Amino acid sequence: MIKRVGQFFATIGLALVGLLSSAQAQTDFAPGWRFNPPPGLTVADTRPRHHLALQSSGVVSPVYLRQVVAYRTEQRAGTIIIDTRAHFLYLVLGEGRALRYGIGVARSGFEWAGTHRVTRKAEWPGWTPPAEMRQRQPGLPAHMKGGLDNPLGARALYLGSTLYRIHGTNEPWTIGSNVSSGCIRLTNEDVIDLYGRVKLNSKVVVL
16 A cells, blocks of 8 residues: 555656646747747637738637747847848847747838847837827827827837837737838737846847
8 A cells, every 4th residue: 555655656746747847848948839829819720811810710820929939140149130021020049049929010111120229118108109100190199198008008118219119019910910100019918028038228130
C-alpha cells in the first residue's frame, strides 16, 4: 500500500514538472508559440479576405494572431520594426526571433517610413485630432477623453516629435487594412501587451 501511494505521488510530481516545463517554454517564447485569440474570436485555418479579417462572425486567421516567429535582423532586442506592406509589427527578441503582431496602417496618400524613438507612453490616452484632420473631417471633436470610445484605444506609444503613434483601436476589424492617417494600430489586447514590453527611448523602424 505504501509503495503504491509513493508511486502515485511520484507520478503526480512528474506531471507537475511537465506542466511547469511547458509553462516555462511559453514564457521563454519557444519557436512557433502562439498567443490565444482575443476574447470572442475563434481561429480558422483558411486565409481571410483581408489581412486580419475580424469578420462579424468573429473568425480570425491564426497567421495574424500575436505570435513568436523566426526573424533575422541586425537590430538589437527591444527594437520595433514595422512592415507596413505585410501589416505586421515585430518586437525584436534577439537570437533570430521576434514577437509579431497584426496591425492596421496608413491608407493611400498617408504612407510614411523612417526611424524614430518612443518618447512617450500613455494608458487610455486622450485624443486631440490635428487641425488638418479636422479640416478633412469637420465632425471631429477638438478633444476626446481616453476611454472605450476613443479611437486611440487602450494604450499609445508616441514616436519622436511626430504626430504618429502606435496605439490601440475601438475598431478591431480594421486591423490588417490600410485605414489610418499614418498611425499604426493594434487590437487593444495586443497594444496592452506591447506597451508592457516596450521601454521609453526604444527604437522604432517603419519600413
